[in-house]
Structures are given as C-alpha cells and as structure tokens.
Amino acid sequence: MFNILVVDDEPLICKGLSSLLAASGLDIDHIYTAGSGYEALDCIRMEEIDLLVTDIQMGAMSGIELMQHAKITRPWMQTIVISAHETFQYAQMAVRLGARDYLIKPLNSEQFLDSVRSVVLKMNRPSPELATYMDGNADRFRLEEPLPEYSELLNSLLTETAAVLGAEEKRRKLDELRLQGPFFAVIKIKLPLPQDRPEQRYTTRDHNLLRYAALNIAKELLDQEWNSTAFYSPDQEITVIIQWDEQSYEEPSTGQLSRLEVLGRSLHYNINRYLQLRAVIGISQILKGLSFMDVLNRQASKAILWNNEHADHYVFYYGDFNWNNYAADPSPEELHTHSNLIVQKAKEYIDGNYAQKGLTIHEVAKKNHVSPNYLSYLFKKNTGYNLWEYVIKLRMEDSREMILNTDLRRYEIAERVGYESPEHFSKIFKKYFGLSPSELKK
Template structure:
C-alpha cells in the first residue's frame, strides 16, 4: 500500500486532489499533507512515504534544490513537482535531481492522476520479487468459448454507457474477481483476397483463431478472461488477487509489455495477420473496469502516429503529444461525450447541496471513472468538475444570504457543507469577503 505526502500551501488544491487519488484505483494507504517544507520533512522522517507531490513555492523550500535533502532522508522516495514555473531550466534541474515528473499549474487532473499512477507503478521501492515467468507453451488444450449470454454481458460491461452490475456477485459470475485488473486489447486486420469483405463465418473462425492463440499463450501463467468484440478485436482482462499482486508488483508492467510483445509476434508469425496491441495501466476495483477499456483503446490509437510499432502501453504514451485524443474522437464519440457531460451537469445541479458529495459519487452515478469524467468535463465545459460544484454552491449561498434570514451554519448546511467554518473559508476565497461581511454590506 502506498503513502503519499502532498506539500502545498494551497489547501483547496489538496482538498481537490486527495479524493481523486484515493479513488484512482491505486492501493493507497494514507495521504498526508503539509503546508511548509519543515513540516514535510517531519512526515518524511516519521513515515514510509512512497511519493512526494510538492509545489515549488512552499514556505521554507529553496526551490528544487532541497529535493537533495529529501532524497538523503529517504533515497527510495519518488517525487512529482507541480509548479507555475513553465520554464525549461526548472524542469531540467528537477529531472537531474531525480524528480519523476514536472507538471504545470493549473493542473489537468486527468493527466495528473495518470502521472501519479505511472510513477507509483514503476517505482523501484524494494518489494518481494516475483518468480521468473515461463513463457513456453503449455500442453495442448481445448479452448471453450464463453456462453453467448456471458459474451454479451462482458461486451456490455465495457461499453461507454453499458451494463453496470449492482452487486459484487454479478462481477464474480463473469469471472472478475480481482481486485487488481489490466486490459490487453488485440486489434487485427484480416487480409482477404481482393479486399473482399469477410463472411460472418469467416469472422467467427478468425476471432476463434486469435482467441485460441492468446488463451494458450497465457494458460496456467496468468489469471485472465479473454473475449471477442465482433469487430476484429479481442479483449484480454488480466487480474490479480491481493497476494499475487504484491509479490513482485513492480515487475507487473514489464511483464504485461512482454506478454503484449509475445501476443503480437505469435499472431503475426502463426496466423500471418497484421495486429496491434494496446495495454492499460493496472487499476484496483470494479469501478475502474471501464477505464481499462478506454486506456487500452487510447494506447491502440498511437499506432496511427507510430505505424512501425505494434505494442503500446498507455502509461508510456500518455505523457507525449496528445493527438490521439483528436484522432479517437469521432463525431459519434463527441456526441457521446457531450451527452455524458450534460447528464453530469444535470445531476450536479440537482445534488450539489448534498453533504459529503464527491467526484467519485458523481462519476459512479453516471457510470464513468472519476478521472475520465474530470477530463471530459474540463474539455467540454472549460471548468474543473469540482470548481463547477463550488460555483453552484457559492451562487446559491449568495442568494440565500441576500434573500433569507438564515444563519451562517444554516446556509452552509443548505449548500452541502458540514462545517460553517469551512463554508466561510470557501466563500471568502470565492467572493473576497466573509459571509458575515457580505450580509452587513446588504443591510
């Protein structure tokens, strides 16, 4: 389990980011926060911190050079810098000092959470090493296709607005036990004489051939579920329980890449079919099942940019150019995104006054992951999702202060805040004056 320290004097930033990280699919034990560099060093000395996320403007921090002091206390700690300084010199110096990523404020929350995932998944913190994986073929076996109803449900599960089981038992009935999951997506291009369209029977047999090869390759080596999408595409879900994941967890990404390379080469060599492999990150929890599909699909899109490569891991690609976003967003896809955002806005406008409301709650109600929802919402509306919630809450609280005699704590309750003090702090940050000062101006 991971311990994260957030070093930033912007409390609103910490309050926005912490829930995202806790619901990111990573096995996070605790998120600590500090407002000064000296407080941060105390946490690093007293706790086993895996990742430090730090602003450069924190009190007592001598820019990025104090990172050396952090590394002396805990040599294995990973560091992500978030900064308003968009200069090459700062970023270059940060990389020289072992900083894993240098992100510019205001943060793109989707990219930020993916960066945290990638740093932690690739960290070199000492853990038990997994036994060597034997990639040789196993004894011959007969693959059984999924019953048609299971096949349909598996496909519906990964649709953008498809089937969402309400009970854990429904996931288990599909073979999904986890709690850690990754997806490998195999996309192939059948070669037919004179570019003739494949018959339904031909497509059926071709899917079976690719699936059979894929399943045989992982048989007795991985806990996996493989199913077809009827679109020259095969999905493979790799899953781990707690024990097997923690045994050599930091080798899992490398092994997924090895498996991707083997899948590509075997399909190419034995079936003579051009194919591309997309690999997702490893995420924890049923609620991120659909996110795996999105990541694997986006990894595949990089083949349009790099046609000489055939195996793409989402975590490697996401930090370079982002043309794949535009490539992958067809008119139909954009309509779907707009529909999701419209539904989310309607839900927020109805429920923003609900106490304890989180981005995770909003995402779950609308059947998408929190990180993907944050990305879609910002891209479509220009607002960060939680900024939109605060906007609605502040506008309503202003109206209540103007038009009613409600006390501060009553207004706070009406707009979803447990603490009147926290409400006052947000109100003053938003309007520049406190609720009581605002009330006095209207008298």
C-alpha cells in the first residue's frame, strides 16, 4: 500500500484531490495534505511518503524548492507537479528534479487519476528481464553485455586521460563517447562479490546476472533526468559518468552536488530493494574539463574506501572527508574526533536556530561543509536522533514550556518555535505528546 501527500495552498484543491484519490480504488494506505511547502516537508520527514503531488506556486516555498528538499530526505519518492501556468521553465525544472508528470490546472479528474495510477503501478515493478530472473527463470534470462570495446574505451578515458588524448584523438573519442561536458562527475557502484556473501551461495554466473540487473537499474534511474553514461569497470564495479553543459550546470535552482547525493542514495536504495544487495556508492566532486576524468575516477574510488571505516553507511561523497587536512589517510582516532566535531557544530547551530522558519537539513550541512547525507548519518550515529527529530524535540519542549508557563496564544507560540501555521503546529504537537496544546493547557 502507498502513502500519498497532496500539497496546495488552496484548501479546496487539497480536499478535492484527496477525495478523488480516496474513491479511486488504488491501493492507498494514507492520504496526507499540507497547505505549504514547509508543512509538507515536516510530513515527509515524519511519515513514509511514496508519492508527492504538489502545486508549484505556494508563497514562501515553491513546489520546485519543496522537491529539492524532499529529495534529500526521500530520494526514491515519486512526484507529480500541478500548476496554474503552462510555463516551460517550470516544467523543465520539474522534469530535471525527477517529476513523473506536469499537470495544468484546472485538473481533469480522469487525467489526474491516470497519472497517479501510472506512477503507482511502476513503483514496485522491476524491469521485465529482472522479474524473469527473480522468479527463478534464470535459464531464460538473456544476458546482453554492453559492447566490450565501448566499456574499454570509457575505462581507458578514466585511467589514462592525459596520455591517450592528443588533439585529434581527443576529438575522435569525444565524438564516439558523446562526452561534451564541459562539467563532469564520476559515480562508482561497488557490488558485494560472491565470496563476500557465503551465506547466499550464489555462483559467478548469478553475480554476473545481478551485476547486469544493477546496471539496468542504474540506467533506468539515470535516463529519467541525467545526461550520463553507465558501463562496467574493472574490479566488478559499475561506473557512471555524469556531464553538464554550461547552462544546465549554472542553473541556481538545481544544486548539482545535492542532486548527485540524491542520485547516489537512489542507486543504493533501488539496488537493495530489487536485488537485496547492499551496494556501496562513491561520488566524486564536479570538475570542468575532460582532462580531469582520471582525477574524478580516483576520487570516486577513494570515497568508496570509507565504507571500511563506516561499514553501516553506503553512500560516500569525496568532498566530505577533508583529504587535504591529512598527510595520509586519517587514523580511526582522527576520524572519530573529526566526526564528533561535525556533530557538535551541527548541534550548536540547531540549538541556536531551531526556531527559524524554513530551517532545512541542507542549511545545517552547508554550515558544516559536508553533504546532508553524511551529516544525517553522523548525527544519528552519535546522538541516537535523526537530525530533524532533534529539531522537533527542541521545538516541542520549548512550546510545552510556553504553554504551561505563559499566557501566549497558540499562534504566538507556533510563530516563536518556527511554524507558519498554528494548525500545523498543533498537529505536530499532538503527534509528539499525544495531546493537543489546548488539552495540555487544561
């Protein structure tokens, strides 16, 4: 069953779409509604949302901004965008953020439900070839490898860039590989080998089939919104080259590093979901120029090595680890000290800013010069709280004190602890304490 969140600053639209969904016969568990982007973000952080249906123009936070922040929390969540304006720029940004559909108001009921059905039906369905293998029909599974010369060409580009690319050779390879850039990043996907999982008792052929399936999962995710190339690499890895042209890279609304992190988490999530394999993902920085491809390749490989130190974490961004601060790879003691410092600084920032309207995990991570993914992992590991659970804890404890010890009205208290809407504040308060602000006051 699926959970759907409908977001619109017009209550009648939220109510109407919720009623349509409730009567649709779809396998829906809960339908949630929110009247603003900030309210929706709280819902996404606290509930298991599978599908987000959002308006695009909603005051303080647009639907595009909501999608950006929501993807950091739940990269695998699907989105349908609705808008009163048929604006190409909005539609283009929505598609680049992975929106499954872009519908124009006033909505046609059947068109809306057809869009939702299409998204929901695809959520739990792997590719037909993978389904054949998973149903136990491995003998009927036709393994179509990527062309070896194609993978060989790409791998040589990653390991011998400076040596192999003369002026004429560079032009030829660029034409063959369609790598124009000029901005590039590399992602490595490392799958567990048969010897790493003796309890599974699967063969080398099984591993090759699973590797092929993982490559296809990667390609399906990438084809949605990325200009990319995915292929096999040595050491049984899968490599992805991402590229941007000048215009798409400079778009301020996208946040390319955040998008790479979201992609990394989506790759790990979907490979684990469909193949029951805990893939380790290494993400390079973004550099300009094809001549840096070997550098990016080394960065992605080095990022993967941090799984040796963080065995319970699976997505690593090279830029999180301050390599320049160490003459050699840091010792476990140095790593522990550095991790504690990151969490301490994050807590100090949250303690001083939890009442700020629109506070986001991305903002806290930016202050610490690490990715939201890595900060969330360290914060939970060191404190036992999810980062946003800690924000809510501070807000709720503060509001409880004000309810018990002041004559402030509900809307005033909501305002002081960072909530736009008194109703939204009351909803979270009741979920946290089990009774409403007015019930506590009595």
